[in-house]
Amino acid sequence: MSLSYRQPGVVLTDHRFTVPLDHADPGGETIELYAREVVASDRAGQDQPWLVYLQGGPGFGANRFIGRQAWLDRALKDHRVLLLDQRGTGRSTPANRQTLPLRGGPGEQAAYLTHFRADSIVRDCESIRPRLTGGAPWTVLGQSFGGFCAVTYLSLAPQGLSAALVTGGLPSLDAHADDVYRAAYPRIERKVAAHYARYPQDVERARRIADHLLGHDVVLPNGHRLTVEAFQSLGILLGASDGSHRLHYLLEDAFVRTPGGTALSDAFQEEVQGLLSYAGHPLYALVHEAVYAQDDRPTDWAAERVRAEFPQFDAAKAVVGDAPVLFTGETVHPWMFDTDPALRPLRETAHLLAARTDWPPLYDPARLAANEVPVAAAVYHDDMYVDTGHSLRTARAIRGLRTWVTDEFEHDGLRTGAPRVLDRLLALTRDEV
Template sequence: MTASYRQPGVVLTDRRFTVPLDHDDPAGEKIELYAREVVASGRADQDLPWLVYLQGGPGFGANRFIGKPAWLGRALQDFRVLLLDQRGTGASTPANRQTLPLRGGPAEQAEYLTHFRADSIVRDCEAIRPQVTGGAPWTALGQSFGGFCTVSYLSLAPEGLSAALITGGLPSLDAHADDVYRAAYPRIARKVAAHYARYPQDVERARRIAEHLLAHEVVLPNGYRLTVEAFQSLGNVLGGSEGSHRLHYLLEDAFVPTPQGPALSDAFQEEVQGMLSFAGHPLWALVHESIYGQDERPTNWSAQRIRAEFPQFDAAEALAEGRPLPLTGETMFPWQFETDPALRPLRETAEALAARTGWTPLYDRARLAANEVPVAAAVYHDDMYVDTAHSLRTARAIRGLRTWVTDEFEHDGVRAGGPRVLDRLLAMVRDEV
């Protein structure tokens, strides 16, 4: 049963689908997928081609738009859009600290989560596409991890695609997680240096906060233990178009005077809590490194191990040497399963995933080399989250793929400059530019 309703300029329809947990066992356990169909109000009765949106992440549900902001308004000029909550996210069958114990212990939970990677998401798309389009191929728009999924789509089921649009999401086809993070840490350092150059007053502010955290135990209202390492991880926001400014405003009013001396304000703690908690997207924490697993090697907490190769990220050393506090980026560390109450019950599950071997390949080089689907990709120069060199090597491996390399946008260009970004990519796959 579907339900339709209206927002300014759009008609929305809730769609629900049942798919196998394991597509290699179609008669086995089923899970539910949720998606929101969106069409422009004046075109609700028209027969339009479809665009399926694959959200970044992993572990995030599709955007909950109001009306048609960002890229959506441009898409609705040409398409009926399906905003898919990828398996385990949003209103699809959830996977979190509350539901995963239904699977059994940590080993069973980890085995369950092996079905939440890009290959399963692509097979979900193919399972529901006939019900949505009547069998016609559709255009995929993949942002960040959604772009990884789109490259898997081109590898596994290109017949389902009429075109593919990728924004900030061309993955390496063969890099181990170690290679990904070894390339990432220098980019993170550049973004942090750029932030301190833009806001030099934040050097002392960040140092003062770090020193306070070293001297005091701070527990946020939701039970999150705010350590220096956790504070450093706020650097993750620096990969977005507004991230540096957001971080600056967070730091400028961190302290308030109290009878016991300066303390981190309630307002600061409340905002930091929202930025650090994984309660709304625990899958990101659990499966993030596994999206790079494609061979016999475990990921084995790659970001933590590779960080040791970059001693400049050690907070204590930086403070002792009088250097600006280093911040970290899109990295998942084992200590986060101790500091975050939403993740603590899942620590053993995360350990089991980190130790797992025998990951199946996500990309088919031969099929990509023979690709016939029109593909265009926005590659953001010095993207904090996806290595530009990795992306360009992949672009050369996909037959017919056209790239638009730009430093006009950060990783979230499809949000910050959505109409222009989508217009450019559509023109490229249509050979209009």
């Protein structure tokens, strides 16, 4: 039975659905999905079209809004919104170090996790759509990885869509993970250079922290080993609108004098462990590179291998010389499954996924070329997380897709630019601009 309750300006309803783990085996094992329906209080009894939101990630549950925050306020003027916790996230059947051992050993866990990509998420949506809409199509709003899912939706089940809205998430239709990261590292380097141009004092601060980590074995309070590579991965912040400022304030509080000498401060360590831990979203690390896999080539830790082609990211060499320490970005590396206590039990499972070679295709170029669903996409100029060139090539490959290319926002434009971003995309799908 669905439970409804209220927050300021909205009525919320909890929904739970049972779906097949493997949609190719509908009579087999099942998992549970959770979704939160949101409707404006003054329209709770009205018949409104549905908009389903697909969160970025992979591995994150849907936003937990309070009332009509961010883009939700604009969406509720036209729609009844469904905030879906994609399989394995949020209040859906979880997939983490505590639950995955129920599957068996690493081989069984890896096989289970092959069902947690965009193709399965789209089939989940199609399974629950008739139960909510009575069979009517709905609009999908995909942020980042959610946009990848939207393109898969257009490939696998366009009949389920009345419109598709994508923010910062038009994927390459055919790039291997190697290609994705080969394009990513130069973008990351540009973001780091821009950060140091804004905060030149951070060049020496980052070098000092890196030098300290190269000479000390630092274990954070939660058991996370803070290696220099882990420190560099804090550069993931630089893809967000406020990320450069957050990184600056983090670096300025790094050290404190103690009776035993200079040490990394408790405040610095506390904030860093929150930023680095995958305890709340392990699927991000486990299937991150798998979201690009759709042929017989393994991903084989693409970000780690490709990084070797960019020696300027070697922090040890930078510290010995006079070069700035470069941060990295949205990349997952095998050493994370050694440094992060939330990931260590899943190390072998992750290696098996990285070696897998039988990934099915995620996109149908022929169907996308014949697309009839209204589609609009916000493409952020020099997006740190999703390559702009890849996105624009995909935009040209999807019939009727309209783009809004802007340098006004970073990857989180849907959050920081709401309601303007959503308003623009809706107008594009309706031919109002």
